[in-house]
Amino acid sequence: MKVLKFGGTSVGSAKNINKVISILEQQSQDSKLAVVVSAVGGITDNLLDAGNLACSKDEAYLTHYNAIASTHKKVIEKLFEDFKTDKSSQKKHDELQKIVSKKLDGLKKLLDGIYLINELSPKTKDKLLSYGEMLSSTIIQKTLASRNLDVVLKNSQELITTDLNFNNAAVNFEITNANINTFFTSNANKIVVLPGFVSKSLTGELTTLGRGGSDYTSAIIAAATSAEELQIWTDVSGMFTANPKLVKHAKPITNLTYQEAVELSHFGAKVLYPPTVMPVLRKQIPIVIKNTLQPDAVGTTVSKEHKPNGQSPVKGISNIDHVALLTLQGNGMVGIPGFSKRLFETLAQEKINIILITQSSSEHSICFGISEHNALQAKTAIDTTFEYEIALKKIDPIIVETDLSIIAVVGDNMKSHQGISGKTFSTLGKNNVNIRAIAQGASERNISAVIHKNDVKKSLNALHERFFEVKTKQINLFITGVGNVGERLIDQIQQQQSFLKKNLQISLRIVGMSNSRKMVFKDDGINLEDWVSEFDFAEKSSINGFYKKAVEMNLRNSIFVDVTASEQVANIYSDYLKHSIAVVACSKIACSKDYETYKNLHDLSKKYNTPFLYETNVGAALPIINTLNNLVSSGDKVTNIQAVLSGSLNFVFNNFSDKNNFHDTVKRAQFEGYTEPDPRIDLSGIDVARKVLILARENGAAMEIEDIEVEPFLTKANLASTSVDDFYETLQQDEAHFQKLYASAEAKNCQLKYVAEYDNGKAKVGLQEIPEGHPFFNLEGKDNIVMFYTQRYPRQPLIVKGAGAGADVTASGLFADIIRIANN
Known part of the structure; x- marks a missing residue:
């Protein structure tokens, strides 16, 4: 014999009950079946609510009662809907409606009584809650009979005997097992339908078995009859590696031992209630957990046999x-x-x-x-x-x-x-x-x-990924600043998503984006093929709001990517790090502020074991900071750094000549995206000063921006300009000054380069005339170059050279930092 238990969802509608009937039709061909059923889904809660309302003298209990009555009557109508043309089926339908109406009348009288005496004792509560299973078992048995199946209804209250601990009665197994054996030994029917959850005391009082009582009923019957197996039919395909509502990649577990099932059930796996396992565990009867809505799914088998899952000892x-x-x-x-x-x-x-x-x-x-x-x-x-x-x-x-x-x-x-x-x-x-x-x-x-x-x-x-998805690591990105560089970064991520997943086992998704006006978030990732349209109905953007939402989403392996030039954004890097959200920064503001801020961010990164990367602060995608860090980490001592660190200025001085005036060359650089929207930031030298400051700090020097000697090449009028337009006007007015600089270099067969130098704790930046043969002389376009002189490279420096400006290369530098964190 097999014992099958169907939960509330399985009998929650006529459609699902028909699925149950199909399962029983098939299985009853090979074996006798004991079928334990729960109340129709939601009815137990409705009964409890009705009882509590009646007890508190609230006439709204009648609304709940009417809903309970209506639910059962509608289920019956639907079950017989296709059979009413048959006189015999119509008769059985009418009989069932009368039986159910009589039981519902009894329920109504009980609720009226609770209302009148203003009391709901544990004893009365058991009587009240028993109606759910008594109604569902009656409906299912009568429907099975109407489909010409060999079926009988047996009241579990006549079999399971308990003490008087109402709402959670303890079973007297000696009497209960004898009752069950006597009944099933003499029963000739193929299918026996029994209400779960309900029982009766030695003195004849109605009791219930408490939470998970229907599962427990089925286990008691299975153990008493030494059943072939116990099947628990529910609305999921077995027990999962984690709660599938919280972990999308959770998968069914094919096999579990009794002990594993008990542990998982105790800690919240709601498919199985822990006490259920105990009676069958003693008899070592297998438990099979199946999905009524997908009966062909494998499900989970719980038995004494340990079967490894082939991946991890964690089940x-x-x-x-x-x-x-x-x-x-x-x-x-x-x-x-x-x-x-x-x-x-x-x-x-x-x-x-x-x-x-x-x-x-x-x-x-x-x-x-x-x-x-x-x-x-x-x-x-x-x-x-x-x-x-x-x-x-x-x-x-x-x-x-x-x-x-x-x-x-x-x-x-x-x-x-x-x-x-x-x-x-x-x-x-x-x-x-x-x-x-x-x-x-x-x-x-x-x-x-x-x-x-x-x-x-x-x-x-995070744990599921660690133990069950070892090959793929999910990375969640929050990107603020989706302008020119941000757009290129998103495009690069979209292009490389499949490559990263296949070759690096990194599943990269953007879960949050913001521009200056709006911000958008999606737990399961923003569609990168049409991400622009996501902003159409997005909420208003705010720096603090974006941070709060990232923290609230609380996703594993989160990275905040700053693609802005906002000091306000840089000021909250520390908050992200404190919440173990890694930071990738395009902006130089944070690392070139006062030394205390720089040090604090690194201290937080270490304290919370959360990466803080900013390779693009110096040289866009060039591995300048990473190279310097590797030198220092390996024990080398950097004594001198010489560099051309502004792709913008290098572009300007490579294109400026006696034939191309300075004003037009700067305009072109701005138009092509090589300078900041305000080119004074680049041309004043402060941007290069910040970069060499960051390199000095990476080398261990506790320097401030004021310690960098800046030798300006702009005129006083240029530096005193009050707006970008005003600045361009002064450039035109002072063209002779710039032509003089060019002529001086040209006369010496030199190239003008804006050079940063760091030498034994001192740093300066300024325009220099670079002679032919020097590594800086032939530096083209927007390229950057850095020469590291160290104890290991005392005469021939270690040189890093390449494109140091532009949206694509800056985006690729950010992308490289993201991948570096993902690979950690």
């Missing part, structure tokens, strides 16, 4: 929400026996279940997790128990922390694999998940951690 990751963490601590506990006994006895007397326990080896504290709704009750009871010790300050009043959840990594074979705990906690740490408590048994079947409820989704996804 699944689960979670419990609404957890409170309570801590009993004090110096007076150390070395004194009995504290634990008194603590747990107090909780037992209050009927409070403990989810997790951990205790320090010093015996100074005991920490335990319970359901959040029991927190106040537990605190009151424990503080009362230890009132004397608290008064003497031997221990502290119980400490309660709420808004917590527990995540659990589960697998029978984890104990045979080194490093599972290390991988678990390092993964959480990299994603800035603060762990409040840890519990791990010697069997290593379960590693549990208490975390803040807001970190659950991120933690589950």
